[in-house]
């Protein structure tokens with residue numbers, strides 16, 4: 001049973017005093033006089049530990065020069081294993097490499113090669129654009145048929161909808177675990193069971209799941225997954241992505257970028273590419289070691305807090321957001337655009353409003369709340385358990401209601417490129 005949600009600002013303050021995760025907030029650089037930040041699902045906050053860790057790496061580079069690679073290569077694999085712990089994966093199943101987009105390409109092509117002869121690929125018409133574009137490109141170049149299923153924009157993709165479209169001609173199902181707009185979260189176990197019944201592989205983009213919504217990749221039977229580190233993993237703008245390949249599949253899969261870091265004996269400089277055993281074959285070129293330090297310090301607080309405790313708090317904050325938005329903003333023309341069933345919601349709440357873009361801009365310009373806009377009419381609000389307080393959620397909805405009630409929200413505004 002969920003204890004009842006705060007009914008007043010004082011209740012919210014009292015809840016923060018009793019929050020077992022409260023101390024993690026001080027691990028992040030936060031301007032306490034600044035706006036409430038509810039955009040950690042686009043770019044996580046900066047840990048204090050990040051700058052010194054990068055400074056130490058710069059010093060190691062200065063002193064050890066090329067000799068530093070002994071350590072750095074070890075760090076790369078150790079860090080993959082740490083991310084695996086956040087995902088319910090085993091050591092040797094996760095590696096950090098490239099961007100989410102590139103990893104999606106590598107694993108999707110690897111999966112299609114492993115299911116050669118099949119002609120169909122299933123995706124979600126409402127998925128994050130990069131996933132759809134990568135699949136479009138791959139299917140165009142291979143003459144395969146991409147079927148983007150029309151999911152409900154609010155409720156998300158239904159596993160039964162996927163099951164109904166499956167047959168033994170489908171090579172791959174590629175979908176997001178948590179939808180970037182609505183936050184609708186899939187039952188990956190049900191999806192994989194249906195797919196595997198047809199011999200189809202499953203590639204899950206977990207960019208909006210990892211570090212926020214608990215997943216157990218091993219138990220769910222997920223074949224392949226990718227995700228970024230700059231959202232809930234706090235690793236900073238453009239930090240490298242991770243990829244996961246189920247152990248049993250690693251030797252069956254190859255990826256299309258035959259680089260020297262994925263080569264069996266990298267420094268033999270041999271004439272022919274031969275993939276390394278294990279997860280290393282999914283590497284391409286030299287890892288970005290400076291950025292990897294930021295991944296390490298970005299995930300450290302998540303590992304320390306544990307995904308179960310984080311989700312207890314996140315799901316409660318999302319529930320509070322939903323109930324406060326319903327109480328304060330429905331009469332102002334807003335409605336929830338996240339799944340109606342709270343158990344299908346992820347780590348953020350989507351609120352739809354005719355003037356969503358202007359409302360976001362006003363909240364930012366007035367120094368109140370940083371949220372984000374996803375066209376045509378959605379405001380995303382992401383309370384991040386490590387650094388968002390219950391009172392922040394309470395106040396943010398009050399600010400949103402004030403802005404929606406303000407006639408300034410009806411004024412046309414020029415669109416900014418980054419929203």
Ligand SMILES: *Cc1c(COP(=O)(O)O)cnc(C)c1O
Nearest residue numbers: 099100101128176180205207228
């Ligand atoms: C943020 C996000 C990405 C980002 O991809 P990049 O290659 O890092 O730009 C990919 N997929 C999903 C679902 C995302 O939410």
